[in-house]
Amino acid sequence: MKTGAKILVESLQREGVDTIFGYPGGSVLPIYDELFDSPLRHILVRHEQAAAHAADGYARASGRVGVCLATSGPGACNLVTGIATAYMDSVPMVAITGQVPTSMLGNDAFQESDITGITMPVTKHNYLVKRTEDISRVVQEAFYVAGTGRQGPVLIDLPKDVNTRSIKDVPLTEKVSLRGYNPTYKGHTRQIDKALELIAQAERPLIYAGGGVILSNASEELLGLATLFGIPVTTTLMGIGCIPCDHPLNLGMLGMHGTEYANFAVTESDLLIAIGARFDDRVTGKLDTFAPHAKIIHIDIDPAEIGKNKRVDIPIVGDVKSVLKDMLASVKKKGVYDAWLTKVRHWKQHHPLKCKDDGLLHPQYVVRQMSELLQGDAIIVSEVGQNQMWAAQHFCFKKPRTWITSGGLGTMGYGFPAAIGAHYARPDLPVFDVAGDGSIQMNIQELGTVAQYKIPVKIAILNNMYLGMVRQWQELFYDRRYSYTELPSVDFVKIANAYGVEGVRVESCDEVMPALKAALECEGAFVMDFRVEREENVFPMVPAGAAINEMIGGHSR
Amino acid sequence: MKPHTLSVLVENRAGVLSRVTGLFSRRGFNIESLAVGPCEEPGMSRITIVVIGDDAQVEQVMKQLNKLIDVIKVSDLTDNERVERELALIKVTAEQGTSRAEIMQIASIFRAQIVDVGAKTLVLQIIGDTDKIEALEKLLRQYGIKEFVRTGKVGILRGSKTVTGGK
Numbered sequence: 001m002k003t004g005a006k007i008l009v010e011s012l013q014r015e016g017v018d019t020i021f022g023y024p025g026g027s028v029l030p031i032y033d034e035l036f037d038s039p040l041r042h043i044l045v046r047h048e049q050a051a052a053h054a055a056d057g058y059a060r061a062s063g064r065v066g067v068c069l070a071t072s073g074p075g076a077c078n079l080v081t082g083i084a085t086a087y088m089d090s091v092p093m094v095a096i097t098g099q100v101p102t103s104m105l106g107n108d109a110f111q112e113s114d115i116t117g118i119t120m121p122v123t124k125h126n127y128l129v130k131r132t133e134d135i136s137r138v139v140q141e142a143f144y145v146a147g148t149g150r151q152g153p154v155l156i157d158l159p160k161d162v163n164t165r166s167i168k169d170v171p172l173t174e175k176v177s178l179r180g181y182n183p184t185y186k187g188h189t190r191q192i193d194k195a196l197e198l199i200a201q202a203e204r205p206l207i208y209a210g211g212g213v214i215l216s217n218a219s220e221e222l223l224g225l226a227t228l229f230g231i232p233v234t235t236t237l238m239g240i241g242c243i244p245c246d247h248p249l250n251l252g253m254l255g256m257h258g259t260e261y262a263n264f265a266v267t268e269s270d271l272l273i274a275i276g277a278r279f280d281d282r283v284t285g286k287l288d289t290f291a292p293h294a295k296i297i298h299i300d301i302d303p304a305e306i307g308k309n310k311r312v313d314i315p316i317v318g319d320v321k322s323v324l325k326d327m328l329a330s331v332k333k334k335g336v337y338d339a340w341l342t343k344v345r346h347w348k349q350h351h352p353l354k355c356k357d358d359g360l361l362h363p364q365y366v367v368r369q370m371s372e373l374l375q376g377d378a379i380i381v382s383e384v385g386q387n388q389m390w391a392a393q394h395f396c397f398k399k400p401r402t403w404i405t406s407g408g409l410g411t412m413g414y415g416f417p418a419a420i421g422a423h424y425a426r427p428d429l430p431v432f433d434v435a436g437d438g439s440i441q442m443n444i445q446e447l448g449t450v451a452q453y454k455i456p457v458k459i460a461i462l463n464n465m466y467l468g469m470v471r472q473w474q475e476l477f478y479d480r481r482y483s484y485t486e487l488p489s490v491d492f493v494k495i496a497n498a499y500g501v502e503g504v505r506v507e508s509c510d511e512v513m514p515a516l517k518a519a520l521e522c523e524g525a526f527v528m529d530f531r532v533e534r535e536e537n538v539f540p541m542v543p544a545g546a547a548i549n550e551m552i553g554g555h556s557r
Numbered sequence: 558m559k560p561h562t563l564s565v566l567v568e569n570r571a572g573v574l575s576r577v578t579g580l581f582s583r584r585g586f587n588i589e590s591l592a593v594g595p596c597e598e599p600g601m602s603r604i605t606i607v608v609i610g611d612d613a614q615v616e617q618v619m620k621q622l623n624k625l626i627d628v629i630k631v632s633d634l635t636d637n638e639r640v641e642r643e644l645a646l647i648k649v650t651a652e653q654g655t656s657r658a659e660i661m662q663i664a665s666i667f668r669a670q671i672v673d674v675g676a677k678t679l680v681l682q683i684i685g686d687t688d689k690i691e692a693l694e695k696l697l698r699q700y701g702i703k704e705f706v707r708t709g710k711v712g713i714l715r716g717s718k719t720v721t722g723g724k
Contacts, residue, residue, distance in 0.1 A: 116572065120579055125626040128571070145626060179722065180568060180629045304620035 004132040004163040005030040007170075008096070009038050011139035017067050019424045021045055021054040021417075025071020026111060027098030030163040043420070043453060046445040048075050050417035052082020053443070056091050057418030060404045061379055062425035063217060065092040065147045072098040073111030076157070077118065081411060083153045084122040088408025089238060090215055092151040094142050095119075101161040102130055116157050124152030132165040136172055144176040149183030150302040151215060183301060187318035192326050195273075195297045195314045200333045202271035202295075204340040205231045208254065208283075211238025211407065212276015212300060212320050219243070219400040221324035222275065229334055232344050234262035236277050237392055238407045244376075245396040251348065255283035256542045257389045260554045261347035263542070266291050267549040268343075274298045276320045279309040280408070289547035299323050351555045353393050354539065361509055363387070363462040363532040367394040369512045370432060370460065373520065378430040379404060379422045383415035383439030386468035389538040391434040402429070413442025419457040420449060430458065430520055437463040437487055447499035450525035458519040459527045461492055464534045472537045476552075496527040503527030560589060561615045562641060562712045564720045565604040565622060566630040569595060573627045577604060580621045586610055590643070592709035598722065601629065605711045629722055638715040644682065644708045645690045646672070650701035651679040660700055667693045678703060686710075 002010075008031060012020070019041045024032045035042050045051045048070040055066030066086075070079050076097040086093045100109040116128045125145050127138045135158070142154040199205055213222050213235075219242040226233050226249050233243045234251040243250045254262040266272065272294040277283070284290040287309060298305075298312040299320055306315040316323055355364040367390050370380075376398030382388040382405045397403050404422055406414040419433040433440075440461050450457050462468075471485040496503035502522055506515045506529065519526040539553025567573045574593060581588055589607040596603040608615065615633065622631045634641075647669075651657040657679065664671055664681050667689065673680035683693055687710065694705060714720065 117575070120572075120576060121583060150624075178626055181626045302624070304617065304624055308617060 001166040001168060003030060003034070003166050004135050004158070005034040007132065007135045008139065008158065008163065009034045009040060011136045012040060012067065015065070015139065015143045017065075019043065019058065020067045020069050021051040021058070021421065022069030023048050023051055023071065023075060025075045025098060027072040027100060027160045028069065028075075030160065031069065031096075031098070031158075041424075042069075043424070043449065045417065045420075046448045047443065048078035049082050049413065050420070050443050050446050050449070052079045052093070052095060053085065053411075053414050053417035054421035055093050055095070056082060056086045057381060057404055057421030058425045059086070059091050059093055059421070060418070061401055061422040063401065064425070065094055065143050066421060067094050067096070069096045070098070071111065072100055072115070073113045075111075076115040077113055080118060080122065083119055083155065085406050085409045085411040085414055086153040087122045087124070089211060089406065090151050091153065092146040093153040094146050095153060095155045097155060097157050098163075099128070099157045099159040102159045103161070105159065115155065119155050122153070123155050126155040126157065128157045129162055130159065132162050132167045133170050135162070136170050140172060141176050141178065145178070145181065149181070184303070184317050185301070185319040185322050187299070187316045187323035187326055189326070191314055191316045192323065192330060195316060196327060196331060198271055198295060198297060198314060199229060199231070199273070200335045202335055203337065204269045205229070205271040205273060205335065205337060206265050206269040206294075207231050207233040208236070208266070208272055208274045208277055209233055209239040209242050210236040210275065210277025213239055213242040214400045216276060216301070216320040217400070218276070218321035218324055221321055221328060223247075224328050225324055228328065228331065230337055230341065231273070232265060232341065234258070234265060236280070236283055236407070237405065239277065240392055240403045241397040241400045244398045246398070251344065252353075253392055255548060256285065257393065257538050257540065258548070259353060259393075260351035260540050260551055261344065263548040263551060264347050264351075265344055266294075267547070269294045272296045274300075275324070276300060278305045284309065285542045285546055285548040355394065359509065361507065361512070361530065361532050363390050363464070363530070363536055364394050365509060366460065366462060366512055366530050366532065367391055367434065370434075370516055371395045373513065373516050374430065374432070376402065378402065378432055379419075379426055381405065381415045381419040381422055381431060381433045383433070383435045384410045384412045385436050385439060386464075386472065386536075386538050387434050387436040387439065387462045389469075390462065393538075412439040416440060416443050416446050416457070416459060420446060420455055423455050423457055430456070432458045432460055435459055435461045436468055437461055437465060437490060437492075438467040440492070441490070444495065447496060447501050447525070451500045454524050456523060457525050459525070460516075460519075461527065461529050462532050463492070463529050464532050464536065465489055466534060469538070471535070475535070475537070477543070492527055492529040501525045501527060503529065505529040505531065507531045558609055558611050560607055560609050560635070562634045562639070562710065563606045563608070563615075563619065564632045564634055564712060565606060565628060566596070566720060566722065567602050567604060568627040568629065569600055569602040570627055573602070574604070576625050576627060577606075577622060580618055580625075581606075581608060584614065584618060586614075586618070590707070590709040592711045603720075605709065607710050630720055632720040634712045634714060637718070639712050640715060641686050641710050641712040642684055643687060643690055643710045644684045645694075646706045647681045647683070647694065647697060647702060648678050648704040649681065649697045650677060650703060652677060656700050660697065663693070663696055669693060
């Protein structure tokens with residue numbers, strides 16, 4: 001006979017889970033009692049939101065399903081932002097929540113919340129388990145659903161009595177079979193041939209690669225396709241890392257804060273090959289003027305993304321890796337794009353991203369120095385806002401899964417806890433969180449977690465004493481009326497020290513590299529408080545509703 | 558914008574209906590009519606939903622519905638040869654005398670059945686498509702409709718085509 005809690009922990013182990021991020025509470029006491037002497041590693045965070053983000057960061061860095069655990073009611077509710085963050089970026093995650101006993105469900109019992117109801121629109125699927133006999137099957141299904149097809153978070157809600165009841169072991173089937181869930185992995189052969197024909201005929205082709213390439217571990221195949229044909233590649237925020245930044249065919253990020261050359265290339269291209277990307281509004285700007293001359297090939301595992309925002313000429317539904325492999329195996333003829341590549345190279349040369357060299361401490365400089373020091377051999381996590389865009393623009397990423405950021409939901413406070421998760425996924429790599437002074441204060445309590453477990457996460461705060469991105473919009477579009485975006489100075493080093501974490505304040509350019517080196521050499525966590533130019537903006541920028549080639553703050557305007 | 562009749566085959570589980578309707582409400586769609594019940598497959602239910610929306614919007618909702626783990630199949634019956642029916646119960650004021658006789662006459666023209674006779678009311682049962690039910694309602698309004706209950710539309714394809722298992 002086994003309790004539900006024991007069955008749960010054994011089921012997690014069977015799924016290969018090694019680390020859980022969580023926070024205890026009344027309704028999960030039976031589970032925590034099981035964890036006490038289980039080989040599963042549990043990391044006690046300081047806020048449940050951080051548990052969800054840490055599980056998410058773990059998943060993004062490793063490609064495996066991340067797991068978080070919280071108690072019923074407030075604990076479960078605190079996970080919601082983290083679950084929604086994972087949902088928007090298709091991150092495989094299983095969130096386990098405690099629930100009041102089945103006899104009290106729906107009675108407004110102490111610490112009760114209808115978490116399956118609350119998370120319905122932000123999970124791929126969720127379960128309220130009412131019988132102990134179902135736990136093992138539900139866990140097996142949850143991991144299967146989270147980690148296959150278009151990945152996403154799955155929540156399992158476990159009432160306390162379901163966890164305490166003892167039953168005989170329930171035998172499990174080898175394979176999960178769900179009659180309503182059959183993702184398509186293999187692309188349609190005829191569509192693939194048609195796509196290859198279009199590519200061969202094109203004169204100005206461009207690959208637009210998104211997070212799907214990273215999720216499907218298809219960077220190698222993507223690079224194979226790009227180099228075989230000689231097609232330039234632009235990536236979305238989520239696609240960064242799928243092609244090395246210093247690769248001659250790489251055009252960097254496109255969209256609102258993309259490079260001018262990437263956006264010019266999209267606008268002039270006659271064939272856009274969208275791979276694992278979803279034509280998000282931050283990428284396309286004004287939809288009618290996005291890739292106006294291009295035919296579009298769209299490869300995606302989710303049929304609902306095809307044609308959602310933009311009409312597509314050749315849709316290919318399937319797993320990006322599998323489709324790209326099939327494409328590479330069926331190439332018959334190649335195209336000639338010499339004139340196009342010359343043009344793209346010219347743009348790239350004459351419209352580089354800018355970083356002022358006036359001796360003042362600019363945030364872009366900090367990111368560039370970090371890039372110089374780490375040479376791509378690190379995981380960079382970001383918060384959300386200007387810090388995120390500067391990191392995306394100026395850090396030279398060389399490998400997939402080394403750039404971790406909240407793209408779809410844009411969750412401030414994501415970076416620090418996600419960096420904790422990333423460390424457990426890749427303890428061999430240094431992990432840096434590029435933060436702003438606004439974002440870091442949304443989950444700064446996690447200094448307690450990194451201190452307790454000696455987690456060597458390095459936090460680089462680009463401190464401008466503003467909610468910088470909102471201030472930038474106020475400057476540009478609201479007559480510099482800085483409504484509630486100014487933040488008072490905070491002594492982040494003192495806060496770090498109070499938790500037992502080392503830190504340093506940096507106020508000039510020549511202190512940057514020594515601080516970064518000190519952080520890297522420090523065995524534990526380290527906080528760098530970079531006092532950067534306060535009113536620096538993220539440029540270039542496509543104003544909301546404009547065409548993406550109409551950028552401000554670049555070289556053209 | 559036109560009415561679409563969607564037939565959705567789902568697992569018969571707690572929460573399925575709210576998963577399905579949630580995809581409509583988050584897009585600001587109002588569901589015009591909804592009918593749910595068990596079907597030919599054990600453990601499954603069939604939902605018939607009528608929504609008003611443009612073709613692209615409805616196509617997007619259908620694709621999203623297909624992504625739900627508990628949804629087995631989704632079909633838009635709108636542009637197909639189909640039979641659609643709805644059942645309505647109408648409680649109408651029917652005082653002794655001429656109005657009662659008139660109502661009974663109307664019922665017989667519409668092939669509606671009188672399923673309850675009260676001292677001051679009659680309950681009519683009518684089965685038909687939306688037009689027929691609304692025509693009857695309109696005619697009965699002059700006598701005073703006390704209550705009007707509709708099942709929501711159900712639909713089925715004509716001929717041998719079906720909306721059954723396997724996505």
